[in-house]
Amino acid sequence: MKRRIERITLFLAALWNIITATLTIVGYSNWFKNEGITAFEEANQVNYISTSLLDSLINIIMVYGLLILTMGIINLFITKQLERERYNKKTFIWLLICLLIQFLSFDVIGVLLYIVTITLYSARNRAYKVATN
Numbered sequence: 001m002k003r004r005i006e007r008i009t010l011f012l013a014a015l016w017n018i019i020t021a022t023l024t025i026v027g028y029s030n031w032f033k034n035e036g037i038t039a040f041e042e043a044n045q046v047n048y049i050s051t052s053l054l055d056s057l058i059n060i061i062m063v064y065g066l067l068i069l070t071m072g073i074i075n076l077f078i079t080k081q082l083e084r085e086r087y088n089k090k091t092f093i094w095l096l097i098c099l100l101i102q103f104l105s106f107d108v109i110g111v112l113l114y115i116v117t118i119t120l121y122s123a124r125n126r127a128y129k130v131a132t133n
Contacts, residue, residue, distance in 0.1 A: 003082045006120050010079045013098070013113035017072030020107065024065035029058050064105075071098055087125040095121065 036054040040046045075098065078091060095118050102110035 003121075003124065006117060006124065007079050007082050009113060009117040009120060010075055010082070010095075013110065013117060014072045014075035014079060016110055016113060017068050017075065020110070021065045021067075021069035021072060024068065025062060029061045029065070032061060033058050067101070068105075071101065087128070092118070092121065 033054065036057070037046075037051075040050045040054070074094070078094065082091070095114060099111065099114040099118060102114055
């Protein structure tokens with residue numbers, strides 16, 4: 001049994017994570033900072049507390065982006081390590097964690113990619129168990 005389809009879907013999920021993380025870190029954090037500063041200036045609320053709040057929110061955005069980027073890079077390594085005819089419980093648990101993170105961040109495309117990957121991985125493992133018994 002080859003795991004070509006699982007590798008392709010996991011690679012697409014990893015690529016999607018890297019793209020969204022890059023957009024979050026580079027694009028969204030800068031946009032959020034500029035819009036936040038503009039909003040505080042228009043309301044005449046530029047002070048230490050407002051800028052500190054804005055910096056904290058930007059740090060949270062950056063940490064989220066780094067989490068998704070790390071997830072994508074780890075999934076690229078897992079894509080290379082998927083072996084033929086071998087079930088790895090840690091890989092399955094990792095994919096479930098990735099699915100949960102994508103679900104909590106309302107990333108529909110990521111959720112669909114991970115659902116397809118988990119379904120194919122589980123079905124292939126079940127078919128292999130039946131074939132070997």
